[in-house]
Amino acid sequence: MLALRAASLDRGGRRLFAGVELRLEPGRLYVATGGNGAGKTSLLKLMAGLLEPDAGAVEWDGVELAEAGGGYRGALMLLGHKHGLKLDLTAVENLELAQALAGGRPLLDPAAACAKLGLDEAACAQPCRRLSAGQLRRAGLARLLLNEARLWLLDEPFANLDAAGRATLRQLLAEHLGRGGTAALTTHVEMDWGDLAAERIELAALAAADGGDA
Numbered sequence: 350m351l352a353l354r355a356a357s358l359d360r361g362g363r364r365l366f367a368g369v370e371l372r373l374e375p376g377r378l379y380v381a382t383g384g385n386g387a388g389k390t391s392l393l394k395l396m397a398g399l400l401e402p403d404a405g406a407v408e409w410d411g412v413e414l415a416e417a418g419g420g421y422r423g424a425l426m427l428l429g430h431k432h433g434l435k436l437d438l439t440a441v442e443n444l445e446l447a448q449a450l451a452g453g454r455p456l457l458d459p460a461a462a463c464a465k466l467g468l469d470e471a472a473c474a475q476p477c478r479r480l481s482a483g484q485l486r487r488a489g490l491a492r493l494l495l496n497e498a499r500l501w502l503l504d505e506p507f508a509n510l511d512a513a514g515r516a517t518l519r520q521l522l523a524e525h526l527g528r529g530g531t532a533a534l535t536t537h538v539e540m541d542w543g544d545l546a547a548e549r550i551e552l553a554a555l556a557a558a559d560g561g562d563a
């Protein structure tokens with residue numbers, strides 16, 4: 350389980366939040382919301398161990414991320430707001446590479462993962478530079494299906510997706526939570542989370558609770 354303990358984060362000379370206590374429980378979805386520059390991506394990077402807290406701690410199963418090392422990387426699937434695909438490779442080739450590099454137990458083969466994200470064979474067989482923005486997003490999200498990961502951290506995963514793509518992603522999230530996984534994501538899309546029972550993390554509220562500059 351990931352936990353922020355009295356965590357503070359400054360960026361660009363500005364305090365984004367301070368003293369945040371947060372536990373990401375198994376089977377739960379957390380949705381970070383806030384305007385541009387509010388700190389949503391920074392919060393995910395802090396959770397991923399890509400940024401260090403300026404005060405307090407971020408822990409995985411009770412161990413600070415800096416110490417948790419490979420155990421944490423194997424449990425984590427982080428998808429940034431960029432698609433992260435190599436444009437000269439096909440979607441399947443990208444996924445083969447991602448699966449080989451990932452730490453967790455393999456779950457699904459890359460072609461099947463592409464198909465589950467609604468990419469047809471023609472889309473999967475051409476270099477990613479020829480795909481549309483929504484197709485690129487789908488190919489990037491297919492990485493969620495490749496390897497077992499207890500914690501998904503997803504930055505703007507609904508961006509560029511049409512209604513069918515959004516429904517697919519919701520289904521993937523529901524299946525992940527149903528397996529006891531945890532997910533935290535950022536979004537600008539207002540949606541009814543329904544059965545997913547998302548818990549909101551409102552960046553403005555975190556900042557207001559602290560207030561002031563770094």
Ligand SMILES: Nc1ncnc2c1ncn2[C@@H]1O[C@H](COP(=O)(O)OP(=O)(O)OP(=O)(O)O)[C@@H](O)[C@H]1O
Pocket residue numbers: 360361363365383384385386387388389390391392
């Ligand atoms: N590499 C960086 N160096 C310094 N400051 C940064 C850096 N990246 C982001 N910031 C600052 O951190 C603050 C939060 O940025 P962040 O990207 O976390 O916001 P966000 O809520 O994800 O925004 P958006 O909705 O626009 O994606 C902003 O004030 C931004 O200028």
